[in-house]
Amino acid sequence: MAERVGMLIDTSTCIGCKACGVACKEWNELPMAPEDKVEFKGLSYDNQGHLSDTNWRHVKFIEQFNEDRSDSRWLFLSDSCKHCQQAGCMEVCPTNAIIRTEFDTVFIDHDTCIGCRYCVTGCPFGVIQVSDIKGTAQKCTLCYDRLQVGEQPACAQACPTDCIEFGEVDSLMKLAEGREKLLKSQGYDNVRIYGKSDILGGLNVFYLLLDKPDVYGLPENPQLPQKNMMKSYTFSIAGMVATGVLALLAFRSRRMSHKADADQDQDKAV
Amino acid sequence: MNPYDYFTHQLNSPSWHWEIIWYFFVAGIAAGSYITASIAQLTGSKAETGGSVRGYLLGLPLVMIGGFLLIIDLDRPERFLHMLWYFPQNIPMFKASTPMSLGGWALGVFGMFAAFSFLYALVRMEKVTTPVLVKFANALHEGPFAKVNLILGMLAAFYLATYTGVLANTSHLPGWAASPLIPVLFLVSGMSAGMAVMVLMTPKKNELEEYMHKLERADTYMILFELVVLVTFVASLGRWWYTVGSGLYGTLLWVVVVGLGLLVPLAMKWKPNLLGQRTAVVSSILVIIGGYFLRYVVILGPQSGYNGF
Ligand code: SF4
Ligand code: SF4
Ligand code: SF4
Numbered sequence: 001m002a003e004r005v006g007m008l009i010d011t012s013t014c015i016g017c018k019a020c021g022v023a024c025k026e027w028n029e030l031p032m033a034p035e036d037k038v039e040f041k042g043l044s045y046d047n048q049g050h051l052s053d054t055n056w057r058h059v060k061f062i063e064q065f066n067e068d069r070s071d072s073r074w075l076f077l078s079d080s081c082k083h084c085q086q087a088g089c090m091e092v093c094p095t096n097a098i099i100r101t102e103f104d105t106v107f108i109d110h111d112t113c114i115g116c117r118y119c120v121t122g123c124p125f126g127v128i129q130v131s132d133i134k135g136t137a138q139k140c141t142l143c144y145d146r147l148q149v150g151e152q153p154a155c156a157q158a159c160p161t162d163c164i165e166f167g168e169v170d171s172l173m174k175l176a177e178g179r180e181k182l183l184k185s186q187g188y189d190n191v192r193i194y195g196k197s198d199i200l201g202g203l204n205v206f207y208l209l210l211d212k213p214d215v216y217g218l219p220e221n222p223q224l225p226q227k228n229m230m231k232s233y234t235f236s237i238a239g240m241v242a243t244g245v246l247a248l249l250a251f252r253s254r255r256m257s258h259k260a261d262a263d264q265d266q267d268k269a270v
Numbered sequence: 271m272n273p274y275d276y277f278t279h280q281l282n283s284p285s286w287h288w289e290i291i292w293y294f295f296v297a298g299i300a301a302g303s304y305i306t307a308s309i310a311q312l313t314g315s316k317a318e319t320g321g322s323v324r325g326y327l328l329g330l331p332l333v334m335i336g337g338f339l340l341i342i343d344l345d346r347p348e349r350f351l352h353m354l355w356y357f358p359q360n361i362p363m364f365k366a367s368t369p370m371s372l373g374g375w376a377l378g379v380f381g382m383f384a385a386f387s388f389l390y391a392l393v394r395m396e397k398v399t400t401p402v403l404v405k406f407a408n409a410l411h412e413g414p415f416a417k418v419n420l421i422l423g424m425l426a427a428f429y430l431a432t433y434t435g436v437l438a439n440t441s442h443l444p445g446w447a448a449s450p451l452i453p454v455l456f457l458v459s460g461m462s463a464g465m466a467v468m469v470l471m472t473p474k475k476n477e478l479e480e481y482m483h484k485l486e487r488a489d490t491y492m493i494l495f496e497l498v499v500l501v502t503f504v505a506s507l508g509r510w511w512y513t514v515g516s517g518l519y520g521t522l523l524w525v526v527v528v529g530l531g532l533l534v535p536l537a538m539k540w541k542p543n544l545l546g547q548r549t550a551v552v553s554s555i556l557v558i559i560g561g562y563f564l565r566y567v568v569i570l571g572p573q574s575g576y577n578g579f
Contacts, residue, residue, distance in 0.1 A: 050280065050577045092440060094371040095352040095363060114352050115345025117284035118370050120578070121441035126280040129578055135345035217280050225440045226367055231450045232439035236432035239454030239499075243461050244424075246495060247306060250488030251313045 004104040005147065006083055006204030007156060007164055008172040011216070012183055012191070014076040014163040016045060016059055021078075023158030024057040027143065031133060044074075053129040053138040056080060057155055060216060077207065077216045078164060080155070081106065081127045081140040085201030088225050089139075092122035097137070104169075105142040105204060113137050124200075124222035142205070169204055176208050183210075194218060281442055283576035286569060289343035293336050294434045294565045295463075297377070298456055299558075300332035301431035302464020304384060306488065308420040308427075311411060314481065319394075321481035325468045326391035329384030329427075337377060354378075369437040376429045383423030386410050431460040438568070445513030445572025449506040452568060455499050462492035463561035466535075466554035486550065490539045493557065497532050500564075510572070519571035522563050531560015 044061035143153035195206025307325030435453025
């Protein structure tokens with residue numbers, strides 16, 4: 001395997017210009033959203049609202065005010081697939097259409113995907129959607145085609161502030177830790193790294209956040225969907241035993257059954 | 271405060287709609303009727319199995335309809351074989367970590383047992399008389415292999431009836447993930463609906479009275495059990511109870527599923543002459559309708575409000 005690559009998204013340097021989103025759309029030739037899905041959200045400068053089949057990168061705009069609106073802050077987060085080490089999408093895919101590449105990224109094989117949409121619920125970050133046009137699951141590929149020819153992802157290249165930093169995950173983590181220290185020393189007490197090994201075994205695309213994850217709409221403690229599966233199977237077995245016993249109880253009364261058989265035999269004899 | 275709840279809205283809905291609701295519904299009835307007919311076969315007299323054998327007529331056609339629904343639900347239906355075969359490496363596609371993969375296989379395995387029993391039902395009804403087929407079907411249902419065949423078939427049916435709930439549980443939509451009781455709920459409702467269809471299929475004949483009595487008793491037990499499981503399920507959803515218990519879905523759940531689909535049929539079981547001769551027919555139809563709407567609510571409710579629904 002080649003090195004483990006990913007991206008650091010440093011939200012402290014993001015200016016919300018959306019160049020990354022445009023570059024992603026251009027490079028990957030993503031179509032416009034269908035007309036019925038285009039709407040004014042009325043939410044800050046966000047007009048995408050969500051990652052989707054046609055938007056593999058989405059810049060979140062978070063406007064916050066205090067009670068009397070005398071103080072405010074404006075946060076941005078450029079969001080995409082996180083290329084998780086424990087990838088829920090990959091675990092639930094019934095066709096193995098979601099694979100890990102030689103760069104340790106998570107990639108959807110469009111020749112294998114059947115469009116069952118199970119991966120959509122397997123991802124804890126709502127990254128995937130199935131395209132109405134192609135009929136297969138869509139998400140960021142970490143620009144697999146560019147990586148194969150030694151280029152960095154289009155979004156990272158387009159980012160004017162280097163908020164999206166592409167590279168080898170371990171060295172990116174060191175960079176992030178340095179910036180975290182620096183920001184803390186400047187009074188940003190809530191600054192933190194989101195995506196170390198405590199989050200789904202580590203996210204190849206991880207974040208330097210200025211506040212708690214839920215402020216950015218990121219789950220505090222995402223899990224694999226399989227966390228529920230064994231419990232669910234255990235309950236299934238208990239249910240199976242319970243319904244089996246109830247049905248048996250209802251159908252038991254062997255004495256009467258035998259009597260019926262005996263009567264029938266007697267009828268035949270007559 | 272975050273001005274808009276990105277966490278809620280960042281999850282995507284898989285947009286599973288009518289095909290999946292109907293699939294879960296027919297799979298439940300197929301499994302429920304097979305299990306009931308098999309239990310009746312293993313415990314009942316020859317006279318009784320004359321009635322219960324009709325239950326075997328349901329499994330195979332319903333599995334075929336279910337398989338068709340599953341295929342047309344795919345966005346690339348022509349590739350449905352990818353569920354069973356991994357073409358890039360030319361190996362069978364089997365993945366234990368995903369209930370959808372196991373479910374695909376379970377549908378096929380159950381289909382095989384359902385086909386055996388379908389044949390047996392035709393033999394018993396004298397619609398098939400080819401000696402070799404008669405011998406084969408009888409050996410699997412009355413002869414030395416009856417127990418093994420029916421118990422394995424029932425296990426496949428149990429899996430088919432529950433895995434649909436495990437599938438919903440193995441996800442991130444809070445209304446699906448919050449309670450591990452969905453598979454039990456689907457199983458019990460499949461059993462009660464399967465039994466209700468069998469009641470409707472049983473002709474009024476003296477020699478089938480004992481069987482009818484037992485079938486109705488079993489259905490009553492299932493309805494009672496379903497009520498308990500359903501209430502516990504909604505309670506166990508905690509803060510996500512509203513996804514199934516309020517608004518349009520809540521109305522359907524409390525009025526159609528609980529009221530019309532469980533409580534009214536239960537009253538009719540206690541007072542079998544409430545509507546004269548038709549009581550059993552009406553109560554069975556209500557149980558079946560309730561079974562459909564249960565799936566409607568549990569599948570659509572938790573998806574509603576999420577992106578892509
Ligand atoms: S972020 Fe979601 S889509 Fe991306 S790898 Fe992780 S689970 Fe899969
Ligand atoms: S939609 Fe495609 S990638 Fe997603 S789970 Fe289904 S087959 Fe796998
Ligand atoms: S890495 Fe490539 S595919 Fe992913 S968001 Fe950036 S430009 Fe888009």
